[in-house]
Amino acid sequence: MNIADYIRRKRVRAILCALFMVFATVYVLSYECDVIVFTFNKLLGKDNFYDTSLGPWLLIFSLLFLQRLVSKTIYFRDRHYTLTFLPSAIVAVLLTSFVPYCNWISLLVTLLCLTFGIVQHRIDYRRREKDRKRASYRLVPRLTWHCMWLLALVAYMGFAGNADTYFHQELKMARLISDGQYRSVVNFSVNPPGTSIITAMRAYAQSRSGKSIADELFRYPLQNVGDSVLLLQHRDAKRTPFQASAIFQQIGIWPHRGESISQYLERGAKFRPYALFTPGRDYYLCGLLLNKQIDRFVNEFRKYHTLSDTLSMPRAYAEALILYQRIRSNRQVQYKNELMAANYQDFIDKRNNYPSEYERANVLAVLYGDTYWWYYYYSNLK
Structure with missing residues (x-):
């Protein structure tokens, strides 16, 4: 290989390393940052410690170092140079995809990728002498080819990572x-x-x-x-x-x-x-x-709270008291909240408009899904 081809090859590999570094940074610091920190803490035996400062950055540089180590020690043809990033991608996936439980699909895909890399390495090794005699190295076609391989590797990390x-x-x-x-x-x-x-x-x-x-x-x-x-x-x-x-x-x-x-x-x-x-x-x-347990709630509520129409009350407590006064004839408390009472009456009116229980639940979930009333009537509806 002449000097010009050597320079072109170096440029392509530098571009590939830069692209992988950018993606690894996004993958580790954004997409899987919390998962990786959690994994590191578990590996270090720190169940109640949560530090995000150093671990992800160490992983990013470790992935790049691993790629450089593979590229220097294991021979791949120029057209398959992107496979030197495969071990780094597998390490990143192993740190994310199997936490907190094993992802068997990701494991299968990882094993297939690893097998493909090993087989391709054996094929490239047999063609080593022939590759050395190659005379021409075209920059744009080769860079395009590598970017396609790198895109496939990125897709593997996104698919096999923790989603x-x-x-x-x-x-x-x-x-x-x-x-x-x-x-x-x-x-x-x-x-x-x-x-x-x-x-x-x-x-x-x-x-x-x-x-x-x-x-x-x-x-x-x-x-x-x-x-x-x-x-x-x-x-x-x-x-x-x-x-x-x-x-x-x-x-x-x-x-x-x-x-x-x-x-x-x-x-x-x-x-x-x-x-x-x-x-x-x-x-x-x-x-x-x-x-x-609405009746028991009212009894316990009277022990710990002073019932007043003027003092503000937590929303769910007020909704529960309004509900209690509507479904129980023998009332132990009297609570007045005209606006909430009107909302409850609207809830009941809309509830009576639909014959199907599932239809009621779906319609009321849009309007009153954030209330205790909806939880009381429909939370156990499957």
């Missing part, structure tokens, strides 16, 4: 909580119905911001029915860096062995009995609403 939307949202919210951005967590947009982890983190962030969970609890559809969505389940411990101990600390007490969620929340409501407001009471009352 679990809910998992990305959970990690994003966990990072916001670790940074103390609780209002950002509450207002974080989530594809409905979300997950129980997302609901637990949103409730925790709302409580840490000094406001009642009932103000935002039914703003988004809930995946599950019942008070279990307020706490992290044991099976969720490996899926998120957000720790259940943070919720226990916010409530003020830790659960006992064999204690149900309802029993734990009821005991948490009695913590600091002389305080005007405690997160434990808020969790307990919201748990009763989630369990649709």
Whole structure:
């Protein structure tokens, strides 16, 4: 190969490295940043530590270093030089696609790509002497060919990488909580119905911001029915860096062995009995609403709150009291809120306009899907 062809080859490889570096930066720092940090923390045994400063940058330069190492130690023909980026792509996929659970489709695609790279390397190795005698190196056709291969590699990383939307949202919210951005967590947009982890983190962030969970609890559809969505389940411990101990600390007490969620929340409501407001009471009352124990909610609400038409009240509490007064003839409380009462009457009128239960649920979900009324009537409708 003459000097001109050598310079052209160097330029093509430099362009390919630059393009791969740009994509790796976007892939690691934007698309899979939270997943990679979570993976690093798990590998280091840090369950409750969430640092985003150094790990992704180290990975980016490690991927480029791995490519340079492969290109120097393993022979590939010039037309297949893009395959030197394949090990770096596989490493990036391995760090993202199999967290928190194994993605068998991604594993199969990765094995196929690795097999193809090995087979192609063996074919190129046999043609090594013939490739050395090649006389011409055309810049534009060769660059176009390499860009096509690089595009295929990028498509592989995008397809085989972690595309679990809910998992990305959970990690994003966990990072916001670790940074103390609780209002950002509450207002974080989530594809409905979300997950129980997302609901637990949103409730925790709302409580840490000094406001009642009932103000935002039914703003988004809930995946599950019942008070279990307020706490992290044991099976969720490996899926998120957000720790259940943070919720226990916010409530003020830790659960006992064999204690149900309802029993734990009821005991948490009695913590600091002389305080005007405690997160434990808020969790307990919201748990009763989630369990649709409307009569018990009213009885417990009277213990911890002074009923007044002039004082502001968390939205879900007010909606539950309006509902209670409409469905119970023997009323133990009297609560007046003309605007909310009118909205509830409109809810009932529209509910009676449709004979099908599923049609009612869909229509009312658009108008009143963020209310406790919709949750009470339709949350368990499959």
